[in-house]
Amino acid sequence: MADKSFNPFEMAQAQFDSVADMLDLEQGTRDLLRFNQREFHVSIPVRMDDGNVQVFRGFRVQHNDARGPAKGGIRFHPMETIDTVRALAMWMTWKCAVVDIPLGGAKGGVICDPHNLSQREQEGICRGWVRQLSKNLGPLNDVPAPDVMTNPQHMLWMLDEYEAVRGEKLPGFITGKPVGMGGSLGRTEATGYGVIFNVREALKELDIPPADTTASFQGFGNVAQYAIELYTQIWGKVICVSCWDQQDQTSYSFRKSGGIDLEELQGITDRFGGIDKDKAEGLGYEVLPGDAWIEQDVDILIPAALENQITGDNVGKISDKVKIIAEGANGPTAPEADKEIAKRDIFMLPDLLANAGGVTCSYFEQVQCNMNYFWEKDEVIGKLDTQITNAFEAVNEMRKSKDIYARDAAYVIAVGRVAEACRERGWV
Numbered sequence: 063m064a065d066k067s068f069n070p071f072e073m074a075q076a077q078f079d080s081v082a083d084m085l086d087l088e089q090g091t092r093d094l095l096r097f098n099q100r101e102f103h104v105s106i107p108v109r110m111d112d113g114n115v116q117v118f119r120g121f122r123v124q125h126n127d128a129r130g131p132a133k134g135g136i137r138f139h140p141m142e143t144i145d146t147v148r149a150l151a152m153w154m155t156w157k158c159a160v161v162d163i164p165l166g167g168a169k170g171g172v173i174c175d176p177h178n179l180s181q182r183e184q185e186g187i188c189r190g191w192v193r194q195l196s197k198n199l200g201p202l203n204d205v206p207a208p209d210v211m212t213n214p215q216h217m218l219w220m221l222d223e224y225e226a227v228r229g230e231k232l233p234g235f236i237t238g239k240p241v242g243m244g245g246s247l248g249r250t251e252a253t254g255y256g257v258i259f260n261v262r263e264a265l266k267e268l269d270i271p272p273a274d275t276t277a278s279f280q281g282f283g284n285v286a287q288y289a290i291e292l293y294t295q296i297w298g299k300v301i302c303v304s305c306w307d308q309q310d311q312t313s314y315s316f317r318k319s320g321g322i323d324l325e326e327l328q329g330i331t332d333r334f335g336g337i338d339k340d341k342a343e344g345l346g347y348e349v350l351p352g353d354a355w356i357e358q359d360v361d362i363l364i365p366a367a368l369e370n371q372i373t374g375d376n377v378g379k380i381s382d383k384v385k386i387i388a389e390g391a392n393g394p395t396a397p398e399a400d401k402e403i404a405k406r407d408i409f410m411l412p413d414l415l416a417n418a419g420g421v422t423c424s425y426f427e428q429v430q431c432n433m434n435y436f437w438e439k440d441e442v443i444g445k446l447d448t449q450i451t452n453a454f455e456a457v458n459e460m461r462k463s464k465d466i467y468a469r470d471a472a473y474v475i476a477v478g479r480v481a482e483a484c485r486e487r488g489w490v
């Protein structure tokens with residue numbers, strides 16, 4: 063986002079165009095799917111703690127709802143742009159289609175930095191965003207969820223505002239709610255666990271025991287922390303994580319060759335996934351530049367922070383030892399880097415498959431809300447595992463049968479399903 067030369071929406075459209083060619087899609091379908099169906103720009107006035115009013119800009123983009131209500135998170139970020147939200151909305155459509163859940167794609171964003179906002183000010187942004195958009199959101203047309211720097215508390219404020227505006231209880235309006243307030247057990251863990259379900263299956267395919275592997279992560283937020291938890295449970299060893307340092311406005315990598323200790327690092331991490339560098343040093347971690355995570359001699363790289371992180375500039379630093387890249391973040395690999403990775407012997411687990419655990423569990427949350435009956439955590443995680451493993455198998459099968467790159471295989475399945483839904487509805 064900070065890099066002005068990088069336009070994620072152009073990247074998303076280029077990815078779509080190349081798959082449209084592979085699928086030989088008719089022109090009308092291309093014209094429909096390479097743009098978003100609807101987008102909204104809003105201004106949100108918030109009375110700040112100092113008494114002044116500050117106006118925040120926000121967006122909601124609905125890419126496609128042929129397969130069901132549009133679905134996707136809302137991000138809070140100081141560098142948010144409409145083109146980032148457009149790209150992310152399109153990626154949500156493909157993500158829901160590749161895991162075969164009956165939902166379309168959307169994304170929202172507000173330009174703000176929650177690091178510098180009180181809880182009351184954040185509540186004002188959440189409620190204001192919903193007030194501006196309430197006519198265009200709803201359980202049957204567009205369902206928001208958490209994303210970068212938003213959490214279950216934000217979701218509950220949004221739900222409360224929506225229900226107040228509508229004058230009725232509508233728990234299916236939003237997912238990622240707190241457990242006990244319409245949220246699903248396992249939702250917090252779901253994205254990170256989904257990444258590792260994919261890694262586990264890819265390792266099976268490559269015939270490598272997880273206990274023989276090491277990994278390096280970019281990011282130490284919700285996705286990375288739960289991915290590390292599950293990866294460690296299957297006996298993998300994480301030797302490096304990198305994250306943003308709010309105070310120094312840069313990122314650092316933290317390395318321990320014997321393996322990081324998740325709980326120890328969580329004990330010195332803020333709520334946005336920022337690790338205290340002095341305390342980490344005290345605990346025996348080597349503190350390295352932010353980019354060091356990518357050049358580690360590991361078997362698995364897991365970018366789980368933001369988009370555009372593996373680029374033409376740093377792709378050459380990826381060690382020959384790396385066998386799997388699992389994209390916990392959305393859009394972390396730029397197209398030039400992707401071309402290089404495709405040429406190497408690396409099993410790419412693309413974002414639309416690798417991080418689909420979150421939205422899959424959001425779908426389970428909707429199902430549970432509709433029944434008003436909530437499952438045990440084991441049941442949620444078991445169903446999640448089945449759904450993600452089935453999606454992995456379909457992508458892997460497509461990859462092998464057509465001898466194509468795994469990202470292309472996932473896209474062929476996803477775009478094919480969405481195009482089919484548009485045709486069946488008589489749209490194209």
Ligand code: GLU
Binds near residue numbers: 135157417420
């Ligand atoms: N924000 C998550 C994603 O990018 C989850 C979206 C959702 O649950 O709707 O997939």
